[in-house]
Amino acid sequence: MMSDGEAKRSQPEALFWLLRRRTETAIVMEIALIALLFIVGFLVSDDFRTIDNVVNIIEQSTGLAFVALGQTVVILSGGIDLSLDATIALTSSLLSGAVNGRADLAAPMIAAVLAIGLTIGLVNGTLILLLRVHPLIVTLAVAAIVQGSVLLYTLMPIGGMPDGFDQFAFGRVFNIPIGAGVAVLCFAGVAFVLGYTRLGRQIFAFGGEPDAARLVGIPVSRVVLFVYGLSGLLASLTGIYLVSRLGIGNPTGDTNFNLASITPVVLGGTPLTGGRGGVLGTLLGVFLVQTLNNVLNFLDVSTFYQWMIQGLIVIVAVSIFVEKRRRAA
Amino acid sequence: MSTAASAKPKFHAYRVGEFVERNGLPLFCAVLTVGAALFAPGFRSPNNLQNVLTNAAPLGVVVLGQCLVILVRGFDLSVASVMATAAVIATSFDETTDWSVIPILGVSLLMAFVVGSVNGYLVTQRKVSPFLATLAVMIVLQGIRFAWTKGAPSGRVPELIRVIGSQAIYAVPINLMLLVSLATIVGIMLHRTAFGRKIYMVGGNPRAAELVGISVNWITFSCYVLSSVLAALGGLVLVGYVGSVDNWVGRGYELNSIIATVMGGVSLRGGRGTVFGALVGAFVLTEIFNIALLLGFPVQFQWVVKGVVILLAVAVYLAAHRSR
Numbered sequence: 247m248m249s250d251g252e253a254k255r256s257q258p259e260a261l262f263w264l265l266r267r268r269t270e271t272a273i274v275m276e277i278a279l280i281a282l283l284f285i286v287g288f289l290v291s292d293d294f295r296t297i298d299n300v301v302n303i304i305e306q307s308t309g310l311a312f313v314a315l316g317q318t319v320v321i322l323s324g325g326i327d328l329s330l331d332a333t334i335a336l337t338s339s340l341l342s343g344a345v346n347g348r349a350d351l352a353a354p355m356i357a358a359v360l361a362i363g364l365t366i367g368l369v370n371g372t373l374i375l376l377l378r379v380h381p382l383i384v385t386l387a388v389a390a391i392v393q394g395s396v397l398l399y400t401l402m403p404i405g406g407m408p409d410g411f412d413q414f415a416f417g418r419v420f421n422i423p424i425g426a427g428v429a430v431l432c433f434a435g436v437a438f439v440l441g442y443t444r445l446g447r448q449i450f451a452f453g454g455e456p457d458a459a460r461l462v463g464i465p466v467s468r469v470v471l472f473v474y475g476l477s478g479l480l481a482s483l484t485g486i487y488l489v490s491r492l493g494i495g496n497p498t499g500d501t502n503f504n505l506a507s508i509t510p511v512v513l514g515g516t517p518l519t520g521g522r523g524g525v526l527g528t529l530l531g532v533f534l535v536q537t538l539n540n541v542l543n544f545l546d547v548s549t550f551y552q553w554m555i556q557g558l559i560v561i562v563a564v565s566i567f568v569e570k571r572r573r574a575a
Numbered sequence: 576m577s578t579a580a581s582a583k584p585k586f587h588a589y590r591v592g593e594f595v596e597r598n599g600l601p602l603f604c605a606v607l608t609v610g611a612a613l614f615a616p617g618f619r620s621p622n623n624l625q626n627v628l629t630n631a632a633p634l635g636v637v638v639l640g641q642c643l644v645i646l647v648r649g650f651d652l653s654v655a656s657v658m659a660t661a662a663v664i665a666t667s668f669d670e671t672t673d674w675s676v677i678p679i680l681g682v683s684l685l686m687a688f689v690v691g692s693v694n695g696y697l698v699t700q701r702k703v704s705p706f707l708a709t710l711a712v713m714i715v716l717q718g719i720r721f722a723w724t725k726g727a728p729s730g731r732v733p734e735l736i737r738v739i740g741s742q743a744i745y746a747v748p749i750n751l752m753l754l755v756s757l758a759t760i761v762g763i764m765l766h767r768t769a770f771g772r773k774i775y776m777v778g779g780n781p782r783a784a785e786l787v788g789i790s791v792n793w794i795t796f797s798c799y800v801l802s803s804v805l806a807a808l809g810g811l812v813l814v815g816y817v818g819s820v821d822n823w824v825g826r827g828y829e830l831n832s833i834i835a836t837v838m839g840g841v842s843l844r845g846g847r848g849t850v851f852g853a854l855v856g857a858f859v860l861t862e863i864f865n866i867a868l869l870l871g872f873p874v875q876f877q878w879v880v881k882g883v884v885i886l887l888a889v890a891v892y893l894a895a896h897r898s899r
């Protein structure tokens with residue numbers, strides 16, 4: 247499409263310069279916005295400045311953090327995963343429905359739903375490789391099948407978890423919420439893979455220039471299977487986290503994670519075209535979005551306007567970054 | 576890839592692939608209909624057939640627009656939100672007189688024009704990917720709609736919209752006649768005018784289109800506006816069929832319209848496919864849902880059917896395209 251831009255990007259130095267500049271800008275902006283939101287929060291409400299509320303924001307961020315991490319890696323590889331809502335619906339309702347309060351079933355079922363999430367991701371990856379159509383279509387189709395299966399399994403939230411399972415969401419180790427700790431560890435692990443392993447390099451290369459990547463012999467199928475598998479696995483983690491937080495699974499798939507997972511990625515400076523960006527921006531993006539929602543709650547802004555604001559933020563963020571890229575190229 | 580030995584089978588495969596791509600879906604439609612008439616009890620009844628056609632019409636109207644956008648290498652995920660918003664608008668005026676149809680139509684089309692323009696602006700001027708642009712616009716529109724109705728829309732639509740959406744003249748549903756006239760207009764525009772030719776050129780090869788002096792941005796922009804306008808009309812037709820309004824009228828139509836269009840042979844890579852094909856896609860999809868219900872599967876099963884159908888359709892077209 248942009249031949250001169252591609253020529254520039256083929257030079258590694260230029261690529262990394264652009265990458266660093268772009269993500270750094272986004273991260274600085276995110277930190278500034280978070281700071282701004284905290285100032286606003288401090289001004290408008292006494293309740294905002296409690297430790298409890300900050301912990302609350304972190305807990306609300308955790309569920310989103312897992313899927314957003316998976317979405318980031320998929321988007322870095324130039325794809326998109328829209329089967330997240332369905333995967334979360336399946337894993338969460340299957341977990342609470344099958345365990346149904348029996349403590350001895352909890353561990354095997356957690357392992358089972360993690361495997362199911364991974365499998366859904368791998369199916370996505372396989373179909374994308376086989377059919378060679380836009381990942382959007384494949385993941386939506388898989389999502390429809392998965393969502394239908396969940397609703398055939400149950401129309402209402404069913405079952406429940408044994409006592410103590412809510413520790414994943416509400417427990418603390420040295421005052422750090424366990425779920426959030428796990429999420430940060432996942433981010434660190436993925437950041438390591440992206441930054442310091444061959445596979446990470448291959449994901450960036452495939453996302454930036456799929457045809458060139460194929461020509462220089464990058465194992466495309468391995469990359470695609472890895473990113474969608476990881477995304478499915480992380481979506482099932484979100485499902486487990488939600489069950490832990492809410493006590494029961496939600497089969498309707500109304501969780502809106504498909505768009506919600508894209509917002510922090512875009513805010514974090516990872517363009518939907520892939521090949522550039524990183525997970526730190528996404529982590530801050532998740533925190534930024536939830537802080538915003540929290541402040542808006544304190545301001546008594548209804549959920550409806552919160553949607554609107556979220557959509558507008560995506561539009562603005564995407565538009566700004568496109569402008570930058572065009573100038574740079 | 577190509578060796579001398581494969582020359583003969585290639586010639587043969589060329590014809591099969593070409594044939595499947597051109598005529599596969601109408602053929603499948605015929606087989607499906609005959610099969611259903613033979614094996615699914617109740618499918619043959621005039622009532623049910625009329626029902627299928629009435630159900631297919633709103634989807635068909637939306638598919639017309641989706642087809643235009645996909646032809647220029649885009650998607651429009653905001654169609655369902657536009658439909659629901661048009662439905663809410665339809666209940667916001669005096670329901671006792673049919674004259675309210677005029678302001679309803681005016682406001683709906685204006686809303687659709689604005690939404691389509693924002694989509695088109697984001698895609699052409701800001702170079703946002705169609706998927707993200709229309710998704711974000713969908714969410715914003717959804718927020719506006721919920722804020723306007725305070726989450727609980729109410730009211731009824733004027734009788735005229737009810738009649739258009741659900742009645743039939745001599746067993747031909749009125750909304751089907753509406754669909755056929757709209758399809759004729761869009762079909763003529765697409766296949767018989769310079770504007771339509773330009774849409775195919777932009778979709779087939781945007782760079783070449785730009786070089787021969789076609790304003791790619793303008794053509795793309797128009798397609799997004801037309802898609803929103805047709806989605807609004809589809810929403811009015813649908814709310815006339817449903818009769819009452821909620822915030823989710825038209826839910827699932829974004830995916831269904833894309834599925835129908837792709838099934839109908841409109842390539843996601845742009846520039847290939849016809850309005851007729853896309854419409855057949857809409858009918859086949861509705862027919863499949865209907866048959867699944869008649870065979871006693873629960874409604875939720877439609878989701879599974881949807882997913883399987885789209886994967887199969889994509890696989891068949893891939894195979895057909897490869898063998899050419």
